[in-house]
Amino acid sequence: MTTQATTPAGAALTPGPIDTTYPPAIEPAIQVAPEGPFGRSGRAQARLHELVPGGAHTYARGADQYPEQMAPVLVSGRGARVRDLDGNEYVEYGMGLRAVTLGHAHEAVNRAVVAAIGRGVSFTRPTTLELEAAESLVEQIPGAEMVKFAKNGSDATTAAVRLARAATGRREVAICRSQPFFSTDDWFIGTTPMRAGTIGAELVHGFVYNDLDSLGDLLERRSGRVACIVMEAAAGVEPEPGFLAGVRALADRHGCVLVFDEMITGMRWAFGGAQSVYGVTPDLSTWGKALGNGFAVAALAGRRDLMELGGLRTDADRVFLLSTTNGAEAAGLAAYLAVAAEYRGWDVVGTMERQGARLAAGVRAVVADAGVEDFVTLRGRPANLVFATAGVDGQPSQAFRTLFLQGLLERGVLGQSFVISAAHTDADVDHTIEAVGAALVPYRRALEAGSTDGFLRGRPVCPAVRPRAEPRRLA
Numbered sequence: 001m002t003t004q005a006t007t008p009a010g011a012a013l014t015p016g017p018i019d020t021t022y023p024p025a026i027e028p029a030i031q032v033a034p035e036g037p038f039g040r041s042g043r044a045q046a047r048l049h050e051l052v053p054g055g056a057h058t059y060a061r062g063a064d065q066y067p068e069q070m071a072p073v074l075v076s077g078r079g080a081r082v083r084d085l086d087g088n089e090y091v092e093y094g095m096g097l098r099a100v101t102l103g104h105a106h107e108a109v110n111r112a113v114v115a116a117i118g119r120g121v122s123f124t125r126p127t128t129l130e131l132e133a134a135e136s137l138v139e140q141i142p143g144a145e146m147v148k149f150a151k152n153g154s155d156a157t158t159a160a161v162r163l164a165r166a167a168t169g170r171r172e173v174a175i176c177r178s179q180p181f182f183s184t185d186d187w188f189i190g191t192t193p194m195r196a197g198t199i200g201a202e203l204v205h206g207f208v209y210n211d212l213d214s215l216g217d218l219l220e221r222r223s224g225r226v227a228c229i230v231m232e233a234a235a236g237v238e239p240e241p242g243f244l245a246g247v248r249a250l251a252d253r254h255g256c257v258l259v260f261d262e263m264i265t266g267m268r269w270a271f272g273g274a275q276s277v278y279g280v281t282p283d284l285s286t287w288g289k290a291l292g293n294g295f296a297v298a299a300l301a302g303r304r305d306l307m308e309l310g311g312l313r314t315d316a317d318r319v320f321l322l323s324t325t326n327g328a329e330a331a332g333l334a335a336y337l338a339v340a341a342e343y344r345g346w347d348v349v350g351t352m353e354r355q356g357a358r359l360a361a362g363v364r365a366v367v368a369d370a371g372v373e374d375f376v377t378l379r380g381r382p383a384n385l386v387f388a389t390a391g392v393d394g395q396p397s398q399a400f401r402t403l404f405l406q407g408l409l410e411r412g413v414l415g416q417s418f419v420i421s422a423a424h425t426d427a428d429v430d431h432t433i434e435a436v437g438a439a440l441v442p443y444r445r446a447l448e449a450g451s452t453d454g455f456l457r458g459r460p461v462c463p464a465v466r467p468r469a470e471p472r473r474l475a
Helices: 039-051 107-117 128-140 153-168 212-221 243-254 274-278 304-310 330-345 348-369 398-410 426-449
Strands: 074-078 081-084 089-092 146-150 172-176 204-207 226-231 257-261 284-287 298-302 376-379 386-389
Touching: 089 426, 107 330, 128 146, 128 298, 128 330, 146 153, 146 304, 153 226, 153 257, 153 284, 153 298, 153 304, 172 212, 204 212, 212 226, 212 243, 226 243, 243 257, 298 304, 330 348, 348 376, 348 426, 386 398, 398 426
Parallel strands: 172 204, 172 226, 226 257, 257 284
Antiparallel strands: 074 081, 081 089, 146 298, 284 298, 376 386
């Protein structure tokens, strides 16, 4: 009657009929309209594909990351909820690719931005806002003595690499391979499957997170040639005891600049970033995302002796560090200062941690009740939860991921992860737990059937960074 699904360890999913009264039934949240629940979004997405390569300005936001014909085009958001063109409302996770920690349209941030832009946005000289923002960020980040602001994290991280190359006179870069993304620039994108048009990736070498020997061996093999080590202090997994201190020691021993990418961890792990949590100070760190609660602001911060190579207190050849027209634009800096004031005023990170832990406990409970705990799993810190979906063979499955996303969307939950914000209420979390339970009913049935055939409405989702448009190529 059914196909028994097993994990690699041989733990069997017990076959049998599904109790359709489990979990407590919740009504689908999407609207039933004559043109379909995603009709207007579908037309808008088709038009976006005509005008914008990939149909979105960030590959991770693309329609190929969602079930076919179920990619909502959004019009508004407040707190942890968003609304699409068809009037459907969702509890959102991921929160602007982890950028929004206070919630959408946070009033204190919006007020600060409106006030700032009312005084003008961009001038031919620095403003007092730039001074205030620089003072705030240097106070916030352990070991940071100087800062340069920018508009996106890729620019900040590439500037860190350029600065390290100038400081050391070396060209090569060591990156943590098990961490997904550092920059849109050639030095990094050339190391990914989506490398068409890039140059220079042969200068970049990888090591494994939580494996000091892999980094030590790399630095020995490339002795005297590695300018910097670029990594996140933590991401999906926590550092093992002594690992980050060991990385710091290896960087010092081999004369490399240590760069921590704090795009995700900064203001999500702690106000002072992951470096303040783990007590290991890098030479340079790069920040973005939560810095502006969704407004465009990023930063490179670090030691004065390194940063001044892009300044006027050096006799060395100067580094073109960061020099952008909009790097110090008023809206982004005002947003950062308002966000920083919120973090100093109440426990934003603690709120995310508590709500994330509540969500994780509830999701794990309904997953266990459905008997699919070997196939749907959570990992990460409570403020940065991601889910993994396995197929019948127990291996990661894009088809089963799509089926899970499909079930969540039908019940008003939008997200490629369970990355939470401080705006998620108990009601939002409860709704999500119920939606997960309902989505697991077809998930388990597909496991018992041996495949997602007949359960999916279209083609599975795909990795955002892949070499070809297939298997979600548009006609």
